[in-house]
Amino acid sequence: MPSTDQQRRANTIAMLGQAYSLLGFRIVDGVVGAGYPQKPSHSAVFAQIKREGSRLTDLARGANMTPQSMSEVVAELIDLGYVERRPDPTDGRAKLIVLxxxxxxxxxxxxxxxxxxxxxxxxxLGKQGHNQLRTLLTKLLATAARDPHDRPE
Incomplete structure (x- = not known):
């Protein structure tokens, strides 16, 4: 009988989480290796910031973080010279986080x-395997994004 640790590793959700973490660290390693120091938490901004800039509240919502936590990440990125705060031209009270x-x-x-x-x-995986993986992940993500009460029984 498999141990609890083996069962946990064989769980699809755990495997997807592990793949996400490992690939995320490889991305950070590649960026750092290219001369752009950062931490994995910075991807919460880099993965979603719009080229024209984004509001901090939108970044926080998109990363499923509190605005306070996102503000700390943005402050680190400002210190590293990756982003700056600018007035939002559509709302004088708001600020944009701009690359x-x-x-x-x-x-x-x-x-x-x-x-x-x-x-x-x-x-x-080969080209066909990679395409199959993308197709399956697309289907999984589309289903997971829906309201769980809307799913067929």
Whole structure:
């Protein structure tokens, strides 16, 4: 009989979480290796900030974080020179978090790292396997995003 640890590792949800964590760390390693120091928590901003800038509240909501926690992440990114706060041209009371030139370059390094990881997945699974994985994940994510009360029994 498998041990509790083995059962936990064999759980699909646990495996997806582990893959997410491992790939996230590989992305951070690639970006840091390209000369853009950061922490995994910074991906909460880099993964969703709009090129024209985003409000802190939108970033927090998108990352499922409190505005206070997101504010701390943004402050770290400001200190590193990746983002800055600017007045929102559509609302004088609000601020936008906007990428600096260094922030854009950091995102470019992240995108290059992701392309390399995509190539690694294709090498490992083959083109057909990679396409099947994408199809299955797309279906899973579309289903998971719906209200659980709307799912067929």
């Amino acid at each position: 600096t030139a260094r922030g854009h370059a950091c995102i470019d390094a992240g995108e290059a790292t992701i392309q390399d990881l995509e190539a690694d997945i294709t090498t490992l």
